[in-house]
Amino acid sequence: MPFEIVRNDITKMRVDAIVNAANPSLLGGGGVDGAIHRAAGPELLAECRTLGGCETGQARITKGYRLPARYVIHTVGPIWHGGDRGEEALLASCYENCLNLALEYGCETVAFPLISAGAYGYPKDQAMAVAVEVISKFLLAHDLTVYLAVFGRSEFLTGKKLFRDVQEYIDDRYVQRHTQKNLESRREMLWQQDESAALDLDLALAAPKKQEHPAPSMTRPAPAPDWEAILKRTDEGFSAALLHLIDEKGMTDAQCYKKANVDRKLFSKIRSNPGYKPSKPTVFAFAVALELTLPEAKQLLSRAGFALTYSSKFDIVLEYFLKNRIYDIYEINEVLFQLDLPLLGSGTNA
Ligand code: AR6
Numbered sequence: 619m620p621f622e623i624v625r626n627d628i629t630k631m632r633v634d635a636i637v638n639a640a641n642p643s644l645l646g647g648g649g650v651d652g653a654i655h656r657a658a659g660p661e662l663l664a665e666c667r668t669l670g671g672c673e674t675g676q677a678r679i680t681k682g683y684r685l686p687a688r689y690v691i692h693t694v695g696p697i698w699h700g701g702d703r704g705e706e707a708l709l710a711s712c713y714e715n716c717l718n719l720a721l722e723y724g725c726e727t728v729a730f731p732l733i734s735a736g737a738y739g740y741p742k743d744q745a746m747a748v749a750v751e752v753i754s755k756f757l758l759a760h761d762l763t764v765y766l767a768v769f770g771r772s773e774f775l776t777g778k779k780l781f782r783d784v785q786e787y788i789d790d791r792y793v794q795r796h797t798q799k800n801l802e803s804r805r806e807m808l809w810q811q812d813e814s815a816a817l818d819l820d821l822a823l824a825a826p827k828k829q830e831h832p833a834p835s836m837t838r839p840a841p842a843p844d845w846e847a848i849l850k851r852t853d854e855g856f857s858a859a860l861l862h863l864i865d866e867k868g869m870t871d872a873q874c875y876k877k878a879n880v881d882r883k884l885f886s887k888i889r890s891n892p893g894y895k896p897s898k899p900t901v902f903a904f905a906v907a908l909e910l911t912l913p914e915a916k917q918l919l920s921r922a923g924f925a926l927t928y929s930s931k932f933d934i935v936l937e938y939f940l941k942n943r944i945y946d947i948y949e950i951n952e953v954l955f956q957l958d959l960p961l962l963g964s965g966t967n968a
Contacts, residue, residue: 621948622961626769628731631765633686635728636654636687637731639651639731644666665681674695675715676694679691679692679719687729693733696708698734698741709749727763727765730749730764731767732769761882780949856888856895856896874904898924900962900963901922903963905940907945935950936950951963
């Protein structure tokens with residue numbers, strides 16, 4: 619997958635380059651810096667001594683020595699002083715400079731820690747937002763797989779409004795599930811027999827009881843009406859339906875798979891194999907990239923043999939995003955990650 623948030627110890631990652639959150643001396647320290655130096659061995663420190671330090675926002679590259687990674691890219695994040703001393707721009711330039719160095723050295727896979735989010739005190743949710751923004755923008759123009767390694771069980775998103783809204787939506791649906799059990803099982807049955815009736819029932823089930831979360835300002839106009847017709851062609855498999863939709867939407871293949879966080883190889887597989895059976899997260903990834911409405915997304919899912927169900931937290935979360943027309947895949951993945959749910963895009967579960 620081009621961009622993935624993982625819970626991992628960065629020193630264990632088999633990637634071309636890992637990024638070190640260092641200090642200006644580049645001579646080691648605590649946190650991830652200490653862990654990297656311990657795992658790489660003393661040769662790393664010896665090479666770092668030859669570099670003459672590094673300014674905040676800049677980056678330097680060394681070999682990885684005893685690490686599974688070929689290179690270590692050292693960068694110096696800003697110390698958090700409250701946010702009014704250019705911290706955000708400096709942090710963004712750390713990510714940009716590291717990504718450019720990685721490209722320059724022919725790296726295809728790079729793993730970042732959350733720079734500045736430890737000893738340097740940058741609030742974790744804001745540090746994450748900067749990382750996601752810079753990395754996702756960079757990936758629009760470059761073919762690279764980037765991991766953001768978040769260490770341990772972090773609660774960095776729980777204070778964010780979007781996360782709270784999604785959590786509330788899940789809670790509401792679970793309650794509905796208990797009180798509307800009969801309707802739910804009828805709906806499951808209908809999905810097997812009659813998709814359009816099931817869709818009507820779905821919409822009734824999902825109809826808000828109280829004032830729902832307002833659509834965010836990034837709301838887009840609804841797609842052209844003949845979309846549903848395209849999606850309803852029963853003779854089309856997932857692959858053909860997807861290609862049709864990309865054409866209809868006026869997107870190029872690359873625009874679509876990049877927006878879906880799907881790598882080129884997987885997209886070629888889907889394109890060349892009319893019988894390709896994608897995973898559910900991959901179908902959702904394309905639904906988001908194509909900015910489908912909820913009923914359209916359900917049609918696309920059914921082309922791949924899936925239906926939405928309220929017994930799956932993952933499905934409920936995706937329903938929330940589609941209903942609210944939130945189509946930023948990285949924002950969606952942040953929430954999915956925090957909830958320990960599969961992320962959208964291609965990857966091991968393609
Ligand atoms: N793998 C992935 N992430 C990790 C690991 C690991 N093994 N260990 C820690 N983290 P920090 P900073 C996370 O303090 O804030 C050093 O002393 C950690 O949970 O390592 O940029 C340097 O020498 C946090 O989210 O870096 C500097 O003096 C993130 O990595 C100073 O700390 C960054 O935390 C730099 O501070």
